[in-house]
Amino acid sequence: MGIEGPSGSVTKGRRRVSEVDPVGAGDGPGTVETPGSVVEVRTSASASLIPTIRAVASDLAARADFDLDAISDLRMAVDEACATLVDVAAPGSALRCTFDVREELIRVHAEVDTGDAATPVSTDTFGWRVLQTLADQVELEANGSGIVGIRLHKRADAAPR
Amino acid sequence: MSALSFPASRGPSRPGGLDTGLTRPVPGVLLLVVEGEVDTLTAPALGEALGALLEADPADAVAAVDLAGVGFLASSGLAVLIRAAHRAEAQGRALYLLGGSRAVTRPLEVTGSDQLFTLLPGLDELLARVDGDRPTGRVRRPD
Numbered sequence: 612m613g614i615e616g617p618s619g620s621v622t623k624g625r626r627r628v629s630e631v632d633p634v635g636a637g638d639g640p641g642t643v644e645t646p647g648s649v650v651e652v653r654t655s656a657s658a659s660l661i662p663t664i665r666a667v668a669s670d671l672a673a674r675a676d677f678d679l680d681a682i683s684d685l686r687m688a689v690d691e692a693c694a695t696l697v698d699v700a701a702p703g704s705a706l707r708c709t710f711d712v713r714e715e716l717i718r719v720h721a722e723v724d725t726g727d728a729a730t731p732v733s734t735d736t737f738g739w740r741v742l743q744t745l746a747d748q749v750e751l752e753a754n755g756s757g758i759v760g761i762r763l764h765k766r767a768d769a770a771p772r
Numbered sequence: 773m774s775a776l777s778f779p780a781s782r783g784p785s786r787p788g789g790l791d792t793g794l795t796r797p798v799p800g801v802l803l804l805v806v807e808g809e810v811d812t813l814t815a816p817a818l819g820e821a822l823g824a825l826l827e828a829d830p831a832d833a834v835a836a837v838d839l840a841g842v843g844f845l846a847s848s849g850l851a852v853l854i855r856a857a858h859r860a861e862a863q864g865r866a867l868y869l870l871g872g873s874r875a876v877t878r879p880l881e882v883t884g885s886d887q888l889f890t891l892l893p894g895l896d897e898l899l900a901r902v903d904g905d906r907p908t909g910r911v912r913r914p915d
Binding site: 658659661662665679680683684686687690691694737738741742744745 | 809811812813844845846847848850851874875878879882883
């Protein structure tokens, strides 16, 4: 899927369910039957590259006919998730962000290697509360191996606030 | 436009960057013009610029932030705006936000923090609103 490309590369390909299900966990059977487009962005885990990632998020949502509020929410949610992860990433490591574009839904998974299994990511922050408000679903993943991820879902029609 | 207008950061605007400048469009009104994207990298610069806005003389000036040129506002940017709103409130004055596009208003609305500010379309609306209520500029900050 091209994720081993150089820093900052963007690859796009048709989803192959048998091969990869990067953001499908947690959903019931049946959802994988609708193949969507998967876009993976891999950058150095640097805050200076987050504008590029949120621009990709915004572009994908616009092309998927998300309404304007939902585009704005997704862009901000992806920015927040990436900023949270970059903050705990090991020096010189990578930030990997995967967008699974479905009908009426974009699933995002972002992850970094913290280099330390004990690195905490606090969810008791203003930023995390904002993230929970922006996304339809958000989840922090830390499996104790040092890889920390954030998984979020955003529907095409933003709920009125 | 009066004399005081200075860039707080150098170089041309670029994606992900931020430029701020404090202006005095009319006596008694301080306007911080912000252009660019406010995220985790640039929020500290916005925080400093807001601090300068709220410390500038006259201390009872109408304080406003022109956000028409802001294309992105992250939670880190919201946080510094909220801190500035609380500080202005402690000073006994409102903090006006002018010209925010959806990229600005949506984060404010989603988080409910729009209640902390007075949002107006632009400078004309601000001047119409505060006309006759502007300070004379004679109040000086104690040194």
